[in-house]
Structures are given as structure tokens and as C-alpha cells.
Amino acid sequence: MDSHLTSDRVDMDDNETTTKFIVNGREHSLKIDNRDTLLDILRDHLRLTGAKKGCDLGECGACTVLLDGKVVNSCQILAARIKDKDIRTVEGLSQNETLHPLQLAFIENDGGQCGYCTPGFIMAAYPLFESEEEPSTEEIKLSLAGNLCRCNAYGSIIDSVAYALEIKTNE
């Protein structure tokens, strides 16, 4: 039987450390278990559940967030690595009720069906949106290649990101 089905840790030693980090502009100082992942910290401690647990193994991208501006699978980031870091999740994109252009684009182009992958795709597309470049469709695809959509809404996801980039250039 594969290890995922059995326990990976039994020790109950005190593994907690107080860690400071910033999420969506807000500073947090939390006592966290060193063995927790950033995804668990977001979901269980901060109740920010936009990032999803599709695999917990770094294989699907549903948990994508930004760590100091870089796209990461938050399920693969251990607590120790978030000390003093600046984290951005999908919940931090909209500003006072105004949707981020990427969010708007995903709505207008029907970029999500069940929506479970949507926060991950939006966060994965974020640096592309911020960059100065004008990416080709192939480059858009490449930057989203680590995210799975089992509804296979890929066509509309590509359309959404391309549309967001277009709104940006036209602004």
C-alpha cells in the first residue's frame, strides 16, 4: 500500500513555532506546527479557503498562491519557508468590491465550470498579467501548464487570460 494511505507521522512532540508572515497585505503572527504546509495554514488557521487541496502533492496547482510574487503550490511549502514572506491569495485580488481584471475576465469568458481549479489558475496567471511582456497564446499556455482543470475548461481559461491582458493593454 502506498504511503499516502498510511500515517506519515505519529510523534506528538511540540513542533510549534511562532512565525510572522504577511497574507494579502495583513501581517500575521501565528503559532504554527512546523509540519504544516502553507496550504493548511491558509485554509485551517486563517480560514482562507480560496486555495484548494486537489492533491496535496504538488501535482495539480489547485493550491496556487504567490509567495513573494512567485507562483508556488502552497501544499509544497512548509511552514518554515513562510517566515517574513509576503503571500498573496485569490482572496487578496479584488479591491473594495472591485474585481481584479483577471477575475472579471474569467467571469466574462466563462473561465470556470465547477470552479475548483479557478483560484489556482487565476493566481498562476497573475505574474503574466503583471509583467510588461505581451505573451503569445503559447506563452499563456506554458505559464498555466502546472494547473489541472478536470472540467477541461482550458479553451475558456486561455480566452480569459488573453482577454484580461487585452483589457490591460487597452487601459
Place this chain on the structure above:
Amino acid sequence: MSEQSTHAPAVGTSYIRTDLEGKVLGTAEYTADIALPNMLHARVLRSPHPHANILGIEIGSATKLDGVFDVLTPFNVPEGKVAPDVPILDSRVRFVGDEVAVVAAVDIDQAKAAIDLIDVCYEVLPFSTNVHDSLNSASFPIHSEGNLVNGGPLIESRGSIKEGFDQADYVVEDSFTTPDHHPASLEPRAALASWHGTRLTVWKPSRGIHADKNILASALGLSPNNIAVVGPAMGAGYGSKDETRTSVMAALLSIRTGRPVKLELDREEEFLAGRRRHSTYTEIKMGLKKDGTITAVHAKTIMDTGAYLSSGPGVVRRAGQGILYLYKCANVKYEGQLVYTNTPTAGSYRALGAPQGHFALESLSDKASEILNMDPLEFRFKNHVGPEGQPGERTTPRNQIIDTQPVEGGVPFSSNELRQCLKLGAEAIGWDRRDYIENAAGPIRRGIGMSMFIYRGGPGGQSNAEISLDQDGLFTLNVGFMDVGEGSSTVVIQMAADTLGIPPAMVRINAGHTDKTPESPMTAGSTLTFSAGHAAMQAAKDLKDAIINASLKLIGLGDSEGLYLTPNGVKSKCGESISFLDIVHNAGPIKTLASVTPGSKDYIVNSFGAHFAEIEVDTETGHIEIIKYIAVHDSGRIINPRLAEGQVRGGVSQMMGFTFLEDMEIDPHSGVALNASFLEHKSPTIMEYPQIEVIFADSIDPIGPFGAKSLGEPPCIAPAPTIANALYHATGVRINDLPLTPDSVLLAMKNLL
């Protein structure tokens, strides 16, 4: 649509998906996102053996562990059943990953730690990981009635295949296999249960909250009145998320501990304890006259249902639908066997058995046209079933509703634009150039292929809808069905709004809670738009009448003739008007409930389509590249073009997994699934996404709501045979075993030399 309407109709427009905003904001709540105070976390101990009796379980040290509240085993759970062959927990395990025991603890780490302390004494039994071994008379029975479900095949036939084959000038035959294809929805199964003294509330991803409530009630021995099932947003299921033990175990733990209990499966568990598409082995045979007429079709399919039955009987029937009905033919026979094996359970997965059956049928049709020296498209033009249906006698009594997957002849379709689909697709792909494709020197070979399909869908079970004009002057549609990500809420709102004559933005939807919604059938078999649409339209029509009646008195008019609804309220032809707010303030909120059993006593309601692909095959690497993909569908009137297009593009791309990549591999020596992860069970990514052009045939079904038919599953049927036929055209290699991996392409090319 009322002519007096003062605004544009919503049906036929790409009204924005109603639940998308929460999804892009990250605020849409899925089951795993919900946390309750004092909640415990559960974890399942799964069988390491493919087949064994559990002789005893030692849970002493597990229960003594700090923070552990309860352990369920086959020996301490009530007798109820989750399904006829699935008790809450069983002292027999039937596949590697089958549930053995469940722990509830303060957190998931303690639950996992407790799992490791459970000692199970197994008596290991002989096992079988494939249907052929299971059917061997010497094999060990997996269930008491034996390994062949019902002891024999399901048999459906029309006419006499003996006569049909006697009339044939040629007989073409072959055999085909399809893989264990896993839906692997991105959201793994999860359930949260909370017991309050007498009443149980369960949150779970669900395609039918009312059906799930009844299953929970019968498994746990509770009255359905004491159970509420809540369906939060669902990270899709594609049909696969029908009830398993997950929510029953969470519920039982909550009842026993008095605390809310959440059970989330991890990715590997979702692969093992979820549901997969039945793998199949099909032998198929077609009789042909020299002029291309089909005289007989006979197919035998063996389907692997895995350890449990799930929805197998329905799926095995549907695998025969194309075989029985896609081609005009008086003599057809389909035999479907469903066989238990010691592997993860197969169940419903988008389009059920249709992709498997059509892969065999549509590959064979191309072979038939070759023997006849006929163009494959011409062969389909000559033989496809037309609007008049199949030859033969109607057997359904005149006063009864016609089955949507009939065998009998003599019944016409309510609409059938298959011919139009063939024409439109041929034009779009440029079928004319197919015979003249020139390949440059080098390893790349280009080819064009196509296939067509028929699918039931449309009328489903009895469906209810309630709609109200509320205190705030807006409307609420109250329905018991679940939007599983396919957009049904949105299209039903569009239909209700147009029926009322108001903009869809004025209609909210309330769904997903059994206490607060009228009963509805499951979101299954592509029946929702049709069934729920009819119910919503009826309720909206009744509400419109009720509102007009209420306003008559208020405006002081004598007859309702000249009254109609506008976005602002009710108006009369002569210019009197009253706002919705004034109506409710004076007459109170108005509510209507409609219940409909959709269907037809005169017609078969089916959807149709044809897919075409142009591909390039690299004969050195075996890689297949899709250059152009055209999907043409007759789904009746399209209610929401953008959503519909997304369904088709998504369905086609999803089936590229079935066609090229996905196969859950079970080690025959140990019964262990070798690739129960996203890394190893390869699914299409955005890099593999081909350009897919979607064309909807000009079609309005006279029976469907606003002329609509089914759409959710049909896109999944034709991709595999379309690509396999294109591969043959490009290379002369026909592969009968999916998936078409580079390895299999290379091997087949080598064998050709």
C-alpha cells in the same frame, strides 16, 4: 415568449454563469471549505489486500491514543446498507483500498496516527483483477451470487440477426477494448456530518441531494425527515460522485461522538474509492449488402464493474445504445455482461457506456466502408438513422411514454438533425480534400477522420420547481437539483425569466438544501435542462397567471386579457401599471409549485452529433497532434451558447485523456493500483488542449423546453473513434485498444511493416 415583452429574451443569449463570481473571488464554499466548531476529523483504514475476510480487528491502542474519539469497524457498525452490495462496513474487503475501519480524532494527524495502531487479522482470498479471470468457472466468487452480475448478459434485440446475416454479402467483425478511465475530479470526495440529538445534517458534494438523503436514511436507519443534505459548490464529479461510504461513515461517527465530523479523502483515495469508467471488451459484427445497406449488427460487451455494482446495470445498457440505434437496421442484437473483479469500483462517468460502445461501432463502420470501397462519410449518409426512427413495430403501448433508449422500431424521433450534423462537419473540416492529402517527405503523416453518435438524455424523472415573487419585488426559483458545474442553474433561470417576461437578473436561485427545496431527480444522464427546465417553466407560467390575477384586483380591471409582465411590474395594454413591490405589499408574496414528468408518448427524444478531426502522426515518435477538431451537435435549441460551447469543448478535451493517455493500471499480482495520482495517471493539461470548433445544428425540438435537448454528456462520445479513424487514414494503422499511446502507435506501425 410573450410578444408583449418589453425586453430581449434571455434564452439564446450567453447570460453569465450565475455562480461564477464566488468562484473567481475564492469565496464559493465547497464541502472541504466548511468547518464547524468542535469538529473532529476522520481518516479511513484501507485494505492492503485485493480480496480478504477480516477475521478480527484490534482497536485498543488506537482508541487509547490522545485525541481519538471513535473507531468504526465492520464489527461495531449497524447493519444498514449504502447500496445493495455495500454494507456500512463489511468484514469482506474486495479491492486494495476498500474501507476497513474509520477513526475520528481531534485532528487529521491524530486520526492518521490512530490508523497505524489498528491491527487487522485478514484471511487472504484468491482474487481476480480482470473480467476474463473472474468469468473462469474456477475463479473465486467476489459476491455470493457469483462474478457475473445477474448470472447472464443483458440482451436487447430487434428483428432477427440470423436473418440479417443471411442476407449479407459481407460480414465485417472485430474486437475492441477501452481502459479504466478515471474522472478524477479535482475536488476529492468529502463529507461533513453534524448530529444534533435527533437530527442529522450532512454537507457533501452531491449530484442529487434528495437521493442522497434517502440513501443516508436507509443506511443509518433514520427517518428521512430527520436528515438534511446540503450540497455546497461541487468541484465536479462528471457523474462519478454518487453515494459511497464517505458520507455514511462521517454521519455515523457524528451520531456516535455527538460532534461534527469531517471526512476528506486524499487524492489517492479519490482514485481508489471513487468511481471510474467501466473498462470494456467488445466483439462486434456487421452484415452488409454490396450496395452498402446494413443487414445486421451484433455486439457483445463485457464490462468490468470492479468490486461493487454501483450504477453498472444502467451503464451496460447504454453501451448498447449506438449499436442498437445509430444505424438504420432491422436486425440488431446487443449482449452486455457486467463482471465483478477485485479492482476499484466502476460507476457513472459522463456519457456512461456510450463512449465505449461507440468506439467499437464507429471504428467498425470505417472498416465496413473500406470493404465496400465506399467513403466513410458516404457510408454514414447512407445508413444513419433518420427522423422516422428504426424499421419495425412499436411495442410500447400507445398511452405510455416512450423510452429514451428504445430497442423497438416504429417510433419517430421528436427531432433528429444527424444528417445536418454530418453535412456541417464535413464542410467545416474540408472532407472533400481527404482523398488528396499529400504528405511531404519525412516522418509526419496527415489524416482526417470522423464518427457520429446518438445519445439518450432529455426527459428524466419527475421534477419539481417552486418560484416566488418575494417581498423585495424580485423572484426566487426554488429547486432541488444540483448544478454540478455544468451551468444548469443558469439555463433554468433563463427559461424561467423568459416565461415570466422579466430579465434573468431578477431571478435568484435557491438550491442545494433538502429542507428548503422541492424534490428533484439527480443531475444525471443529461436530463436536467429538459426536466428541470420544464418544471421551472410550468411554475413560472403559473406564477405569471397568479401575479396577473392578483394585480387585476389591485388595478381594478375586470379581465386578465390585456395584462403582461415587464421588468417593472404588471402592465395593461391601455397603460395601467402596478409595480411588483406594490403587488407584494398589497397581496403578499406569491408562490407556485409545479411538478412535471417530462417525456413523450409519441416520440423518442435523443441528441445527435458528428465529430471530425484532422491530425498529424509522427511516425518516428508515435505522437498524434490534432490540427483541427470540429464538433457538431444537435442538442435542439441552445439556451446559452457560451455555456454550451464550454460544455462541448470541455467534454472533447476530457475525452482526449480517454483517447490518448488515461488508464488506471492495476498490478495483476497484487491488485494494487499503480498510478493513483495525477502525476502517474496522466490527464490532459492546457498544453494538450487542441483548437476545438463547436457547431450547433439548426434544431428546435418540439418537446424540449424552449426546444432544448440534452448536451452535458454527448460531447464525450465521439472523440475516441474520430481520432482512431483519423489515425487509420493517416497511417493505415488501426488500433482497437485505447488509449492510443505513442507506444501503441509505434508498435502497431511496426507490425504493419
